[in-house]
Amino acid sequence: SQKIEQNSEALNIQEGKTATLTCNYTNYSPAYLQWYRQDPGRGPVFLLLIRENEKEKRKERLKVTFDTTLKQSLFHITASQPADSATYLCALRGYSSASKIIFGSGTRLSIRP
Amino acid sequence: DAEITQSPRHKITETGRQVTLACHQTWNHNNMFWYRQDLGHGLRLIHYSYGVQDTNKGEVSDGYSVSRSNTEDLPLTLESAASSQTSVYFCASSESGTSSYNEQFFGPGTRLTVL
Numbered sequence: 001s002q003k004i005e006q007n008s009e010a011l012n013i014q015e016g017k018t019a020t021l022t023c024n025y026t027n028y029s030p031a032y033l034q035w036y037r038q039d040p041g042r043g044p045v046f047l048l049l050i051r052e053n054e055k056e057k058r059k060e061r062l063k064v065t066f067d068t069t070l071k072q073s074l075f076h077i078t079a080s081q082p083a084d085s086a087t088y089l090c091a092l093r094g095y096s097s098a099s100k101i102i103f104g105s106g107t108r109l110s111i112r113p
Numbered sequence: 114d115a116e117i118t119q120s121p122r123h124k125i126t127e128t129g130r131q132v133t134l135a136c137h138q139t140w141n142h143n144n145m146f147w148y149r150q151d152l153g154h155g156l157r158l159i160h161y162s163y164g165v166q167d168t169n170k171g172e173v174s175d176g177y178s179v180s181r182s183n184t185e186d187l188p189l190t191l192e193s194a195a196s197s198q199t200s201v202y203f204c205a206s207s208e209s210g211t212s213s214y215n216e217q218f219f220g221p222g223t224r225l226t227v228l
Contacts, residue, residue: 004155008153032215034216041221041222042221042222043203043205043219043220043221043222044156044203044217044219045219046216046217046218049216089155089156093215100146100158100161100171101215101217102158103148103155103156103157104155105153105154105155106155
């Protein structure tokens, strides 16, 4: 069955450093990979999308890579700030616009001052 | 501004009762989704709809039902609440069409406790 794995343990990073989160998947060939941010008590918020034919996508301090050979995406936050502390979810979608999005369980990121 | 709202935000009910969670979006999106989120499981899809009168089962649909009578609303009904359905429920919507990113816009969630 399709499976998405994210770091189950929380990631603790010193402010100013680069945080790197991992998303691995199996038994799936996604057309798109999305990253969402979720704060406690709130719904997820979309951050970035990367297509299967894109190696890298950037948005301000965020960078996402997508390696379809390794079946892995890396999500980087550079110059991390305490306000970046949240849970980050990766999600996969197939080619069809009717494809459902499958979510990983998320990685909790804590940035300490 | 367009938004997606859920009500109630918190609900406590008893085993065996019927419960309906409301979801309303003003994005005019065709696609709407219901998820549950439990520790260690992430977001799991319960039901989804691609338009009025269309409903589909997700991976954890047993014990739940939805109906779509208009574009804005997708209520989720627990026919006979069970303790295993204690969870946080999120509603989401997205545009349809191959040219869109299909990013999902989520509501604030409903925390349901079944005693």
